Amino acid sequence: MAAQPSTPDPEALLRIALEAAEAAVRIIVDERPAVLGTESKSTPTDLVTEMDRRSEAAIREVIHSHRPGDVIVGEEGGATGGDPGGAPDDTPDGMDTPDEMTVTWWVDPIDGTTNYVYDHPGYAVSIAAGAGGTVLAGVVADPTHGRTYRATSGGGAWCDDEPLRLGAPRPLDHALVATGFSYDAATRRSQAELLSRVIAEVRDVRRVGSAALDLCAVASGRVDAYFEAGLSIWDYAAGALVATEAGAVVSSIDGGDVRPGSVLCAHPELAEDLIRTLARATEAT
Numbered sequence: 001m002a003a004q005p006s007t008p009d010p011e012a013l014l015r016i017a018l019e020a021a022e023a024a025v026r027i028i029v030d031e032r033p034a035v036l037g038t039e040s041k042s043t044p045t046d047l048v049t050e051m052d053r054r055s056e057a058a059i060r061e062v063i064h065s066h067r068p069g070d071v072i073v074g075e076e077g078g079a080t081g082g083d084p085g086g087a088p089d090d091t092p093d094g095m096d097t098p099d100e101m102t103v104t105w106w107v108d109p110i111d112g113t114t115n116y117v118y119d120h121p122g123y124a125v126s127i128a129a130g131a132g133g134t135v136l137a138g139v140v141a142d143p144t145h146g147r148t149y150r151a152t153s154g155g156g157a158w159c160d161d162e163p164l165r166l167g168a169p170r171p172l173d174h175a176l177v178a179t180g181f182s183y184d185a186a187t188r189r190s191q192a193e194l195l196s197r198v199i200a201e202v203r204d205v206r207r208v209g210s211a212a213l214d215l216c217a218v219a220s221g222r223v224d225a226y227f228e229a230g231l232s233i234w235d236y237a238a239g240a241l242v243a244t245e246a247g248a249v250v251s252s253i254d255g256g257d258v259r260p261g262s263v264l265c266a267h268p269e270l271a272e273d274l275i276r277t278l279a280r281a282t283e284a285t
């Protein structure tokens with residue numbers, strides 16, 4: 001009888017993600033060229049640099065050296081690998097269907113490329129691994145502050161040696177809320193219109209420029225909530241696990257399951273209020 005595929009060990013996946021993130025950070029920090037070549041992607045303001053590509057190549061090499069059969073979905077290199085039956089998956093959220101035990105990795109080699117280009121704080125390396133419809137391990141490395149966030153499904157969330165804790169619960173009108181914008185100008189205008197309503201209902205708003213760090217900021221109590229439309233799975237897979245494991249609610253902006261294009265993350269005592277407020281603001285715009 002053929003052996004049944006076993007569920008991958010989250011801790012083993014985490015160790016690989018940490019090794020890959022360390023290799024990527026070494027490249028983007030230590031080997032940053034004096035003059036950084038940039039190109040545009042989806043719009044003239046959506047940048048990619050040679051360092052995004054080199055970072056992703058280094059991450060892929062580490063993952064492949066340990067787990068040559070896995071699927072890797074990287075922002076710059078697309079979906080590769082896996083056995084023909086197992087992937088890449090065609091589900092809308094990019095997750096494996098639950099009966100598949102093929103491990104998929106979601107890689108954002110530099111989340112916050114605009115910040116990286118400007119040498120502005122607020123970029124990260126984001127790596128997550130999952131199977132069977134669940135993200136099992138995630139790492140977000142923040143080189144500017146020398147912090148590495150990590151989590152495994154059911155194993156808690158950490159920043160270096162410290163377990164992560166959400167901030168104290170706050171009402172929405174005292175909440176610091178992070179968000180982000182699309183690279184598409186028309187989409188950004190409608191996001192700004194929505195925000196112009198929400199900003200009046202909260203303490204203040206932050207736009208850091210890295211979705212992965214925004215999610216880790218909720219997990220660490222540096223902001224109370226975060227929402228963004230238009231993200232891809234590699235932007236949020238690792239950070240969402242870190243935030244969930246720290247005790248935050250992670251959902252879509254309308255309160256359903258988190259999905260590409262719609263991510264909300266908040267202290268549990270704040271989530272419903274924020275979801276209602278965003279729904280009202282959406283109706284009004």
Ligand code: IPD
Binds near residue numbers: 112114180183209230
């Ligand atoms: C971007 C960042 C940003 C978010 C954008 C993302 P990138 O990722 O996460 O904070 O607002 O939606 O695309 O392009 O720097 O990898």
Ligand code: CA
Binds near residue numbers: 234
């Ligand atoms: Ca990104």
Ligand code: CA
Binds near residue numbers: 075108109110111112
């Ligand atoms: Ca990126």
